[in-house]
Amino acid sequence: MGVVHLIRHGQASFGSDDYDVLSPIGETQSSALGQGWEAEGFVPTDAVAGSMKRHAQTAIAAIDACGGPDGYDVDAGWNEYDHVGIATAHDAGALGLDSKAFQRLLNQAIADWRSGVGEYDEPYSVFVERVMGAFDAAVATAGPGRSVAVFTSGGPIAMIVSHLLTGDDALFQRLNDVIINASVTTVISGSTGPRLLSFNEHTHLARDLVTYR
Incomplete structure (x- = not known):
């Protein structure tokens, strides 16, 4: 094993x-x-x-x-998804938020990324x-x-x-x-x-x- x-x-x-x-x-x-x-x-x-x-x-x-x-x-292949790109695709002002507000926004942005809403350098299916x-x-x-x-x-x-x-x-x-x-x-x-x-x-x-x- x-x-x-x-x-x-x-x-x-x-x-x-x-x-x-x-x-x-x-x-x-x-x-x-x-x-x-x-x-x-x-x-x-x-x-x-x-x-x-x-x-x-x-x-x-x-x-x-x-x-x-x-x-x-x-x-x-072990790299993380592009959290900055995903967040800023959702809200261009994402990087100006504090860490907790950024995390809330990122979670919303990831949901969009997973559902195919928006355009990203790496689509969710490719990440998976x-x-x-x-x-x-x-x-x-x-x-x-x-x-x-x-x-x-x-x-x-x-x-x-x-x-x-x-x-x-x-x-x-x-x-x-x-x-x-x-x-x-x-x-x-x-x-x-x-x-x-x-x-x-x-x-x-x-x-x-x-x-x-």
């Missing part, structure tokens, strides 16, 4: 000039993940990350803290296809006795968990709203295919390090 660990990146830098970098809290969360693995005596056999900077930074911090594996592969393709590749790597750490974002994790639980994307938005930064969702893969073992595990984070955005 193989295992795939889906890790949401540490907190990014909302409101800064470059959202796609970890905040100081995000850096601490990512290190805490690796330290938790080290304390358990766990080292993944393989690692892969999306091509976003926050994915790379989370991977490097966690891998350094637990002592391995030796580097990671990059697969852009690339994420599920990246997941299939990770499952194929996770052969017997192997554990694959995947450093990605909340959207891909929510999509995969929804498909594992319901066979489709019915739970995508509900799950996406509650995924914690630097949390771990674990999928086991054996003769019956991939199955969800745990969702959104974050006991490696101190209470003051638990963030959702």
Whole structure:
């Protein structure tokens, strides 16, 4: 039996000039993940990350803290949807909102994106296809006795968990709203295919390090 660990990146830098970098809290969360693995005596056999900077930074911090594996592969299939493009397609003034107001607007914008309302650089159907393709590749790597750490974002994790639980994307938005930064969702893969073992595990984070955005 193989295992795939889906890790949401540490907190990014909302409101800064470059959202796609970890905040100081995000850096601490990512290190805490690796330290938790080290304390358990766990080292993944393989690692892969999306091509976003926050994915790379989370991977490097966690891998350094637990002592391995030796580097990671990059697969852009694990990248997040373009939340800025989706939000501004819904409301051109979206980026001027505070984080809570932006999240409310983004949820409305994602509902439009999913229903096909508006024009986007990446249609929702394309997002679903690339994420599920990246997941299939990770499952194929996770052969017997192997554990694959995947450093990605909340959207891909929510999509995969929804498909594992319901066979489709019915739970995508509900799950996406509650995924914690630097949390771990674990999928086991054996003769019956991939199955969800745990969702959104974050006991490696101190209470003051638990963030959702």
